[in-house]
Amino acid sequence: MTGLIGVFVEAWGEVRVHKARVVLSLVGVFLAVFAMTSVTGLGLIVAQVQQEQSERSTGRSATIQLSGFDQTTGAPAPAAEWDAAVGQLLDRYGVEAYATVAYRDALFRLPGGTQQLQVQQVSPSYGPLHRLQPVQGRWFREGDRTSLSPTLVVNEFFLDMLGGGDLTAPRTVVLGGARPVTATVVGVLRDGYRSPTVYRIDHTGLDDARATAAADQAAMMYGPPSVELWVPSAQVDEVMAALQADLPLLLPGISANVYRADDPSLEGTIDTLRLAVRAVGAVALLLGGLGVFNVGLMAVRQRIREIGIRRSFGATSARVFGAIMLESVVATVLAGLAAVALAVAVVDNLPIADLFNDGVPIADLPGFPVEAAVEGLLAAAGVGALAGLLPALLAVRVKVIDAIRF
Amino acid sequence: MRGLDGRGRGRGEGGPPERVGSQLQLTAVGREVRLPSGDLLEVLSGIDLTIGAGEHVSIVGRSGSGKSTLLNVLGLLDAPTSGEYLLDGQPTDRLRGRRRARLRGECFGFVFQQFNLLPRRTAVENVAAPLLYARGREFLGRTRRALEVLDQVGLAARADQVPERLSGGEQQRVAIARALVRRPRVVLADEPTGALDVETGQAVMALLAEATAAQGAALVTITHDLAVAALADRRLRLDHGRLTPMDAEAPGARTAEVVA
Numbered sequence: 001m002t003g004l005i006g007v008f009v010e011a012w013g014e015v016r017v018h019k020a021r022v023v024l025s026l027v028g029v030f031l032a033v034f035a036m037t038s039v040t041g042l043g044l045i046v047a048q049v050q051q052e053q054s055e056r057s058t059g060r061s062a063t064i065q066l067s068g069f070d071q072t073t074g075a076p077a078p079a080a081e082w083d084a085a086v087g088q089l090l091d092r093y094g095v096e097a098y099a100t101v102a103y104r105d106a107l108f109r110l111p112g113g114t115q116q117l118q119v120q121q122v123s124p125s126y127g128p129l130h131r132l133q134p135v136q137g138r139w140f141r142e143g144d145r146t147s148l149s150p151t152l153v154v155n156e157f158f159l160d161m162l163g164g165g166d167l168t169a170p171r172t173v174v175l176g177g178a179r180p181v182t183a184t185v186v187g188v189l190r191d192g193y194r195s196p197t198v199y200r201i202d203h204t205g206l207d208d209a210r211a212t213a214a215a216d217q218a219a220m221m222y223g224p225p226s227v228e229l230w231v232p233s234a235q236v237d238e239v240m241a242a243l244q245a246d247l248p249l250l251l252p253g254i255s256a257n258v259y260r261a262d263d264p265s266l267e268g269t270i271d272t273l274r275l276a277v278r279a280v281g282a283v284a285l286l287l288g289g290l291g292v293f294n295v296g297l298m299a300v301r302q303r304i305r306e307i308g309i310r311r312s313f314g315a316t317s318a319r320v321f322g323a324i325m326l327e328s329v330v331a332t333v334l335a336g337l338a339a340v341a342l343a344v345a346v347v348d349n350l351p352i353a354d355l356f357n358d359g360v361p362i363a364d365l366p367g368f369p370v371e372a373a374v375e376g377l378l379a380a381a382g383v384g385a386l387a388g389l390l391p392a393l394l395a396v397r398v399k400v401i402d403a404i405r406f
Numbered sequence: 407m408r409g410l411d412g413r414g415r416g417r418g419e420g421g422p423p424e425r426v427g428s429q430l431q432l433t434a435v436g437r438e439v440r441l442p443s444g445d446l447l448e449v450l451s452g453i454d455l456t457i458g459a460g461e462h463v464s465i466v467g468r469s470g471s472g473k474s475t476l477l478n479v480l481g482l483l484d485a486p487t488s489g490e491y492l493l494d495g496q497p498t499d500r501l502r503g504r505r506r507a508r509l510r511g512e513c514f515g516f517v518f519q520q521f522n523l524l525p526r527r528t529a530v531e532n533v534a535a536p537l538l539y540a541r542g543r544e545f546l547g548r549t550r551r552a553l554e555v556l557d558q559v560g561l562a563a564r565a566d567q568v569p570e571r572l573s574g575g576e577q578q579r580v581a582i583a584r585a586l587v588r589r590p591r592v593v594l595a596d597e598p599t600g601a602l603d604v605e606t607g608q609a610v611m612a613l614l615a616e617a618t619a620a621q622g623a624a625l626v627t628i629t630h631d632l633a634v635a636a637l638a639d640r641r642l643r644l645d646h647g648r649l650t651p652m653d654a655e656a657p658g659a660r661t662a663e664v665v666a
């Protein structure tokens with residue numbers, strides 16, 4: 001027990017006495033770990049951003065899109081029956097994360113004149129599934145379904161069409177047609193697009209009562225309303241097959257249209273990106289390790305006499321080995337800690353959204369990836385051990401009598 | 407203190423060392439080294455030497471006569487290539503690695519001509535250094551023990567000085583404290599006054615003899631200073647790797663008488 005403490009005491013003493021040398025050798029490790037950790041951390045964040053960007057349009061991994069249409073007429077399935085059947089299937093497969101989406105056209109009476117725009121009618125759950133987070137106002141909530149004034153969430157471009165300014169209070173816009181209705185903008189998204197994007201809360205009582213004709217027409221243009229199901233990637237194929245088979249049983253005459261909405265190759269692409277980032281970090285670390293190794297080797301040569309003296313006190317080979325090795329590890333871990341701390345501070349303060357996402361705020365901007373920090377520390381310790389190995393072996397082989405001979 | 411108690415010392419009475427029990431015993435020890443040319447060089451040959459507990463022995467000899475080699479053999483830093491070396495009656499030829507290092511640390515204290523203090527460590531850290539390889543309470547109480555021994559060599563006030571700021575005499579006193587800190591049974595001193603001026607050398611040597619005696623440890627001093635040699639109970643001479651008693655020789659005997 002005291003033997004073990006002794007090794008640590010000795011290594012610490014060495015680090016303390018040889019501060020200058022230790023610091024010198026550690027500059028390399030520090031820079032390498034800093035480079036590695038910040039590159040890895042940043043890389044993982046960028047990968048996350050990349051993923052989000054793609055998920056905003058296609059849904060999270062893995063999203064299944066389900067729609068149904070009448071085999072003979074090509075019209076969408078009747079809304080009430082469709083809802084009931086889909087609800088039953090979602091229950092059966094235990095799918096809890098899902099959203100509905102339908103494409104419609106609407107006339108907007110804007111300051112610059114009336115325009116016909118495409119509107120996505122979505123359920124409140126659509127936002128989280130697509131990582132949509134308004135920069136002003138809010139996303140839809142369940143309560144919006146019963147609101148007399150249909151609620152809208154629009155992008156900044158649309159807000160400009162509406163006259164610009166901020167969304168300090170809900171803004172209204174008249175949706176034209178035979179019977180105009182005043183809609184309320186409750187949230188503004190930043191998506192960077194130079195064209196309007198309008199989301200409208202899905203399934204209000206109003207829609208059901210009067211919009212079947214319009215809905216049928218829209219379905220001809222944009223396809224029937226669909227349900228997006230979010231399921232673990234591993235279960236995608238299974239769930240898709242089940243939907244394909246089960247839906248026609250519940251809705252005779254209706255044929256199911258099932259496909260995967262997100263890009264399955266994205267996961268692979270991002271994994272590759274992560275791997276590349278790691279590789280760059282590893283090379284940086286290797287170079288830093290070479291520095292420690294070099295200085296460590298020089299230090300042992302300089303300390304041959306000292307090692308001989310310690311031998312004369314009864315230092316065993318194991319102790320000599322352990323002390324040199326641990327000195328290297330203790331020192332690199334300290335440098336690693338400092339480097340990781342700096343990397344975290346730097347990366348956390350980078351304007352990630354501006355740099356990598358066209359200024360669009362990132363919904364789930366990850367904190368500094370813990371794995372990158374842990375990796376950095378482990379790598380530092382590993383480099384210390386590796387760089388200490390040869391000097392330690394060399395130290396063990398020091399011949400005592402030669403070392404203390406003058 | 408374990409020093410001047412019942413174990414006693416044979417010092418000054420000229421009696422045979424066996425009287426107080428022998429600790430180190432060399433029988434027909436030889437040490438050959440292979441030179442880079444491939445030839446064998448006999449550094450030591452036919453060494454018979456017994457050193458008793460608490461005895462003070464000095465070995466003189468010309469430079470290159472094998473004195474350091476002999477001391478290294480005694481201190482388990484080197485091993486004989488022939489003959490037998492018994493430590494407390496146990497053969498040492500089978501001792502390897504860890505056990506050899508442990509035994510060395512426990513039984514011997516070294517004092518070198520060049521002091522060999524660890525640079526940039528304070529006096530007290532230097533003195534405590536051997537205790538890093540001790541265990542249990544010896545390890546845990548190392549600083550206190552180091553200060554105690556520093557006090558014995560009169561350097562308590564300089565405990566926090568690094569060697570670079572100590573005089574030669576002071577450095578050697580730190581080295582003496584370091585040699586004694588683990589209460590060794592034998593202190594091996596290789597020309598301890600060789601790097602000091604005559605006066606300082608005398609003082610340091612007196613201190614070494616006294617402090618070693620106070621702990622009841624045996625002392626083997628290598629020197630080519632006859633005055634230093636004269637402090638010993640027994641004086642030996644090494645000549646081309648062979649050991650002979652010095653008192654039989656005229657010059658040595660004369661010096662011994664003068665001092666005695």
Ligand SMILES: Nc1ncnc2c1ncn2[C@@H]1O[C@H](COP(=O)(O)OP(=O)(O)O)[C@@H](O)[C@H]1O
Pocket residue numbers: 439440441447449467468469470471472473474475476
């Ligand atoms: N390992 C070795 N290799 C070659 N020669 C050695 C070795 N060890 C000792 N010698 C030689 O043996 C002789 C005695 O050395 P040493 O014991 O250091 O003598 P001393 O201490 O009396 O001056 C010297 O000539 C030295 O060069």
Ligand SMILES: [Mg+2]
Pocket residue numbers: 473474475596
């Ligand atoms: Mg010598």
